Amino acid sequence: PQNTSAPRVPPTTNPALAYTNRTPAKYTPKDFIFGKVIGEGSFGTVYLAKDIHTGKEHAIKVCDKRHIIKEKKTEYVTREKEVLNMLAGAKHSFVRLYCTFQDIDRLYFVLSYAKNGELLPYINKVGSFDIECTKFYSAEILRGLEYLHGLGIIHRDLKPENILLDEKMHVLITDFGCTKILKEPEVPLNENETHVRERKNSFVGTAQYLSPEILTDRNASRSSDLWAFGCIIYQMVAGLPPFRARNDYMIFQKIQKLDYEVPDGFSEMAKSLVEQLLVLDPTQRLGAQDEHGAGYPSIRAHPFFEGVDFETLHEQTPPPIY
């Protein structure tokens, strides 16, 4: 990105008139003032940036072309752009891709900026969410999964770090580099059916939310995200993820043996829902047998979500987190 030490402000003294609101046909890095780094990964670096024409803040993911090729990440970057384009019609739940452009060395993804960052620090700050917050944020994540799975997309790396919060504290799911786009029809395989082994997935990052079938390198399915969903609900209520150990290998062992405990004081309703999602057999998880493309009525119907109006979640004011 161009030198950010001397931010370029359009020639006017009145900041209200500073922005033309005319957006170029094709963006270049010079159309943005790049600010702080807000994320880094194997893909590249994410910056907070301001569109000099509209004044709007964006997250811009910048990927170095040579690095992507060297690290054999082209498939991930291509798939992420494909998924973000597939999500363009979503009115809620996901960071949005506004545009992409490139220069000789880099690819640029201009995304919506989640002003309030990750969900995780909010859980850590208060220790654990009360039931109203847990219901609201679980319901917003479920709405996102219903939309994603309805398109035949599996996230495969759902975790609190990838659940972001916009300026009104609504959920924006991000990071689609590990997604799998199902070539429908996906017939849910039973335990005794042979799984056509998918190319080995090289997962990096947090192991705590990975489902048993992803760890044993069998086919991930929509149900793999339901497992991660169960882990996130547990963490909202308990303040920590269900499968904890001092290294990834021991975490994997605990996951595959379903070795977790529910602390005293854990809401009975939440416990019932978590226990029906953290099931080793992916076909037996709550929601796994629901008709594809029709959302998760069996999860919505769980008593834990009693009173939640799923259709107006994004219009509701999120409950305060304290």
Ligand SMILES: NC(=O)c1nn(CC2CCNCC2)c2c1CCc1cnc(N=C3C=CCC=C3)nc1-2
């Ligand atoms: N990898 C990405 O696509 C990505 N990474 N980040 C920042 C990460 C920080 C660590 N946890 C996962 C997200 C983003 C995006 C998408 C687009 C995106 C939009 N808004 C924000 N906002 C943030 C605000 C404050 C702190 C962190 C992120 N961040 C991102």
